[in-house]
Amino acid sequence: INYREVAINDGVQQIIGRRGVDMIFDPVGGKAYDQAVKCIARHGRVILIGYSSGTWAKVDPLNAVLRSYSLVGAFPGARTLDETRAQHEALCALAEAGKIRTPVDRVFDFAQVPQAIARVAGNEAVGKVIVRGAS
Numbered sequence: 001i002n003y004r005e006v007a008i009n010d011g012v013q014q015i016i017g018r019r020g021v022d023m024i025f026d027p028v029g030g031k032a033y034d035q036a037v038k039c040i041a042r043h044g045r046v047i048l049i050g051y052s053s054g055t056w057a058k059v060d061p062l063n064a065v066l067r068s069y070s071l072v073g074a075f076p077g078a079r080t081l082d083e084t085r086a087q088h089e090a091l092c093a094l095a096e097a098g099k100i101r102t103p104v105d106r107v108f109d110f111a112q113v114p115q116a117i118a119r120v121a122g123n124e125a126v127g128k129v130i131v132r133g134a135s
Helices: 008-016 030-039 061-067 081-096 110-121
Strands: 021-026 040-048 070-073 104-108 128-131
Touching: 008 030, 021 030, 030 040, 040 061, 061 070, 104 110, 110 128
Parallel strands: 021 040, 040 070, 104 128
Antiparallel strands: none
């Protein structure tokens, strides 16, 4: 869902209907959280892991109670090395099986690092921006 073209909750509703999603994994916070939480299904789970928007999610406990969803805070740095390895292996297996994908917005050569940074800083990228290493 390109949030610049359609509100997150409207985009989700177009894809899956009014039922809502079972899980929201939110590393962004701020306004993105405000929109995303409107999409959570009854008995769903919202996992808050960061605030890349620069603003933490403003969580409303009453909304969580009335709509029957759980809120979970998760700090990725609070894992043991063994847990981190196991999670990495599980994610790699899912990616190799084609069950998760990372959308790539654009690939830049190393000499284009300033343009890549400008694209990300200007909030123009929809997906990951990749820079190839110098050869």
